[in-house]
Amino acid sequence: MSARKPAASRLSDIVASELETRILEGSLKPGDRLPAERELAVELGVSRPSLRAALQALAAKGLLITRHGGGTFVTDFMEAPFVDPWQQMLKDHPDIHGDMLEFRHMLESQAAQLAAERATEADLERIGACHAAVEQAFDSNDLETCIAMDVAFHQAIAEASHNVLIGHLSSSLHKVLQGHVQGNLEYLNARPELWNQLKVQHRAIWDAIRERRTETASLASRHHIEFVRRTTLETQRDEERRSRASRRLGAV
Structure with a gap:
């Protein structure tokens, strides 16, 4: 007896699950545009009607959005509920910044440990490429590129942990802390001895992951985030001193 082919509705569920998995694991990221319908249908081995039904199901969940004449894109549905309120909270209550860094301390140390244990060869190649880009950016003193490459390096490690929650929380947390990361890098860039320490710390993390030394x-x-915490406090104090001095000049 020949095997019965799955019904179209069942096939669309399978396709939707496959695409949803790619979003969860970070293979498809917020803002990514899906391949053209014909190309994606061939890749997944399904008919275009089944693919359309799957895309509609994911759009109904808020994971995809189709722009007329512009294609289908992954939304930030997985991140926005966390990022939006916490960015405002951090702005309104700067005293919780230490709590954010404490959470980042736990998250990134666990991510690094799991990445050292679980990273595939493809993961290691990606982390290595990100680390090389970080070093090049730091040597160029291009702060905008430094910020982007620093975040990409840590995100590559988070995703190499092969824990979807760590991957998504890491991405969200870096968005929440983006302004503070920029301020801290500006502070460190003006102090070469501290700037060089950042490079050494990134190298230590990469070497340990590459050599599969989980505890290291x-x-x-943890050493890196503690350094970030201390220098962030110094950045805040520096900004407070500048503001105080500016107010005094204005009062003269």
Whole structure:
């Protein structure tokens, strides 16, 4: 007896699940445009009607959005509910910044440890490429590129942990802290001895992950975030001193 082919509705569920998995694991990221319908249908081995039904189901969940004449894109549905309120909270209550860094301390040390244990060869190649880009950006003193490459490096490690929650929380947390990351890098860039320490710390994390030294990777990550915490406090104090001095000049 020949095997019965799955019904079209069942096939669309399978396709929707496959695409949803890619979104969860970070293969498809917020803002990514899906391939053209014909190309994606061939890749997945399904008919275009089944693919359309799957895309409609994911759009109904808020994971995809189709722009007329512009294609289908992954939304930030997985991140926005966390990022939007916490960015405002951080702005209104700067005293919770330490709590954010404490959470980042836990998250990134665990991510580094798991990445050292679980990273595939493809993961290691990606982390290595990100680390090379970080070093090049830091040597160029291009702060905008430094910020982007620094975030990409840590995100590659988070995704190499092969824990979808760590991957998505890491991405969300970096968006929440973006302004503070920029301020801290500006502070460190003006102090070469501290700037060089950042490079050494990134290298230590990468080396430990590449060599599969799980505990060392975790310790290197914790050391890095503790350094970030201390220098962030110095950045805040520096900004407060500048503001105080500016107010005094204005009062003269």
